[in-house]
Amino acid sequence: MEIQQIVGANVRKYRQAAKLSQWDLVARLEAMTDDLGVDQAYISHLENGRKNPTLNVLWHIAQALGVSLAQLVEE
Template identity: 40%
Template sequence: MDVRRKLGENVRLLRLQANLTQQEVADRIGVDRAHVSALEAGTRNPTILSLWHISLALGVKITDLLQDFPSQSGDSALAKKRASKRRGPRARKEESAG
């Protein structure tokens, strides 16, 4: 799952748990409602500062916004991609041919 989408799901869940509308969150962090909507839809790539403002607006820890994200050590696709970059393009060609 795309981390932006998971982040958006978490923001929406935490916002609803806090009984806040998108507009109320937007007012608290100084953006328009469409920005909050895009965050929740997973189409925005927020900065760490934006995440901090969102966590303050929702009254949660910043880590709560990132709950249930897959750990990098457990992400086999990422591990394979990193390993293939270390071996270089020639090693990848030989692996696919073998």
């Protein structure tokens, strides 16, 4: 499995465990920083392994989900 697929699956897993929709996750990210440039479509593409997020985006997503960055990249 490629890293984009691993990250995407982990983002989806932790988002769903937190009982958040993709829209809810975007709202949390926007509350943290409004210049991240992440919308619902981006989250969808990320979760489906079609986006290669920057480290900065991954860090913010981890913070919004209450998990560590390592948890988003572990297989």
